[in-house]
Amino acid sequence: MSEKWLYWFEELHSGHNELVGKKCANLGEMTGLGMRIPPGFAVSVEGYGRFMEQTGAGEMIRQYVRDHIDELKSVKNQTAASRAIRQIVESREMPPDMREELYRYYEELKLRAGADEIAVAVRSSGAVSMPGQMETYLNVRGRESVVRKIIEVWGSAFTTRAIAFRLEKGMPIEKAPIGVAVLKMVQARSAGVVLTVLPTIGDTSKVVVEGNWGLGESVVSGDINPDQFIVDKESGCVECTVNRKTKMVVYKDSGTTVADVPEDLQGKRCLDEQELKEIVRIAKEIESHFNCPQDMEWVLDCSGRCPENLYWVQARPAKFSKVKEKEADYLAELMTRMFKC
Template sequence: MAQKWIYRLDELRSEHNDLVGKKCANLGEMVHMGMRVPPGFAISVEGYERFMSETGAGEEIRKYVEEAGESLRRVEKQVEAGRAIRGLIESKDMPEAMKQELHGFYDTLCETVGQPDVAVATRSSGAVSMPGQMETYLNVRGKRDVVRKVIRVWSSAFTTRAIAFRLEKKMEMSKAPIGVAVLKMVNARCAGVTLTVQPTTGDLSKVVVEGNWGLGESVVSGEITPDSFLIDKETKEVVSSTIGQKLRMVVYRKDGIGMVSVPKEMQSKPCLDEKELQEIVRIALKVESYFNMPQDMEWVIDEDMSFPENLFWVQARPAKYSKKKEDDSEYLAELMTRIFKM
């Protein structure tokens, strides 16, 4: 009997990192916290392993690597290997039993939200950190496309950098501890990120909220200058705000997503109103308290819903930030140490 490889989000907790990857495990924990998370399901690392085994892709990758031998140490060969391995994986059909089970979970999701062929996002969920950003596919519709995009997420674990990393760490080339989150797309009026710490200074007394019109990919990718708000944790007052000249935004296309111009009347208008901003801060602080560490979170405001049900969360993870210096003397001492080491 094959091990279970697809899970409802409410079956998962943060300790299931090795089972479904960090993103999916955190989404499950967020569901248990009562946060609004887009409905969906998680494909486990076992799903990847089963696909590689049953299609023979894993064995073909091992043979390719064995034949390439020491030539894989060369960067140009790693680039070539990445293209070849990704092409190999994407040429395989998902085994019929796996395909039917995935179809069943997608059908259930469509029934739950009352939409046939509901649009979903397929997002990678790594169980361990690996270099090279694995791919996300947005606005995926229909069972056939969901299957195809899940396979493409799996294949995206074989970038040139990821291959070099495996070689350096002496990891088996065909192995990739990667899960996949399949989440209903939110009809985003705006989206962005929230950090419960100032990342450049390590100031833990402030919350940073950044956002733009449309989907959050424009904010996360750094392609535009978003609106930015700095909020004091104690008073909940906005300490400072910068309303960006938001010229471009990411929106749905018939197939996938695309970048379009922001209507002129919206370019200098804040993408969040006061009550939405305060609700984002309230929940972010609740999550920080729950995990007892600063958080880096991604949120989406639904165009079709009213406040507060319009706020959804699609990511929560520990924030990366610089350590705050206790005072100027500590900073100067560290600076002088660096100078004398030069």
């Protein structure tokens, strides 16, 4: 085990997509930009490769594909293949040397977090955009569980769609450029997203912040009606919409669940003026660093005061399209102006 396959986020930056996958590289980049992100480390793509080779899972998958190559063309069989291959991956044990090293990092993470017991999130971090769900496990406790969940994330690289995709592109089926992020869970009081563009009309002069009580999953999934704050980048003017938030996502012993929001909090805004300002300030900074509108996820910790309680878990270019019609009209306007001189 000579080559390095575990990295602290601060060792990474956006150039490390191939090494650790986009999510980890991005968390590294965010750390470098001075954003507060939950402490954690990355399992490299190489780590995945090593697991597959050392446990023999890689060869078994290759054999499986060789045996079933003709059947794999039908979607039904791809589903069966997905199940079989996941089974191959998930039934392997982590090789002892790899396990040892993961434990070491996990212990160090606890030290960094300053706690004897921590809960972590184990998230997949693909190096290329791959269709199909890749797993995220929240609120994972104990080193054995962490190792287990890492293997499960690796197994999740073999969804039906991912298999179909690799077959279609002629890519080797057992190779998945997938990294894993292991990061401490924040005890979320409230959480949500911020976009430095109004995605509906492509207005880049505004920042929009959405949030809810509890974990950010409820906002990201779009299941509830979150609070919404639209902030003008220039003037800082805020347009506030506080909604009635009845459900939120919280941890349970292991994993998460949907819970009722306590009555007295339902109509209350989930972040205060100062927290909003801080979120917007950083979002604008990151946007100007990447010179591109950002879509970011934030979490406010139960303990601590702003700005120390603000954590970031995601920053990526915002997907938005200027409404086509608007663009066409703009071009028509420019062409018209051309004739005036």
